[in-house]
Amino acid sequence: MSEHIRISEAEGAVMKLLWEKEPLSAGEIIERLQHQTDWSDQTIKTFLNRLLNKEAIRFEKTGRTYLYYPIVTRDQYMKAENRSFLNRVYDGAVGLMCAKFLEDEKLSESDIEQLQQLLDKKRKDG
Amino acid sequence: MSEHIRISEAEGAVMKLLWEKEPLSAGEIIERLQHQTDWSDQTIKTFLNRLLNKEAIRFEKTGRTYLYYPIVTRDQYMKAENRSFLNRVYDGAVGLMCAKFLEDEKLSESDIEQLQQLLDKKRKDG
DNA sequence: ACAATAAGATTACACGCGTAAACAATCCAT
C-alpha cells in the first residue's frame, strides 16, 4: 500500500516548489531551483524523473508543455520525515526531542506563543 | 576542525549503546545489538570500524580486549541531527516543525508540562 | 609449542543519491 515513498533531500527541494505552486513546468522548476542552488538543468531533470518513477509527482501534457503536480502532499511528507527522524535519533521520545530543539534553536515570540497555545489545547483534549 | 562527522542510522545504534554505558567491549556491543536487530556480528564489526575511521569512537586495548569509548557526544550528535533535519525538511522553521510534531505525536502529561515550563523560561530570558 | 578460537582489518557488493552527459523526441520558425 503506497510502499513508503522515500523523497531524498534534493528531490525534496523540487517537491517544495510544487507544494508552493502547482502545477509548474519543468522550465519553471529549473529556473527557480537555479536561483537557490548550483544544480545544472540536467541534474534537476533527473530529480523530476526520479520523482515521477516514485510516483511522488505526476504530469499533464498540455500541448507542448508538461505540467507537474505533486501526488505526495507536504503533510504526508512532513509526517513521514518526522517519524523517521524521531525514531532514528530519539528512539521515539518526542518530549526529549522537542526539549532539545527548544534548547538549541532560536524561537520568535510569536513562535513561542503559538506553541504554548498548542500545548494548552493538547492538554485539554489531547 | 572536526569536519562534521556524519553518523549513519546503523552507526547511531552503536553510538547509543556507548552513550548509555562506556566503555563497552566489541563482544558486549555485538550481544546487545543482536537483541535489538538481526545484524550479523560481522556487520556490527563493520560499523565499529567505520566509527573508528570517522573518529566518532576510540578504543583502549587492555590486554586481550578492546574497550570502546565514544568521542562524539550524544549532545553533539543530537544537535547536528536536529540542524540538518530542520533545514532539510522545514527550511529552518522551528515553529512549524514543533507544531507539526505536537499535532501528530502523542505526548504524555508530563512531557507537556515540561515543555510548557521550557517555553515559559524561554519567553522570559530567551 | 601448536592448534583452535576470538577479535580486528580488509575486501566485496548492491542500492540510493548527487551529479550530469548523451541521446531521443517534439515542436516552432523559416
Added chain:
DNA sequence: ATGGATTGTTTACGCGTGTAATCTTATTGT
C-alpha cells in the same frame, strides 16, 4: 518540410551505507 531549440529519457559514475564474507593476527587451552 527541415533544422534548431526545447524538453523528456537513458545511461553513467563515485560515494555512503547496509550487509557480510574472508583474511589476518593475537590469545588461550592442551
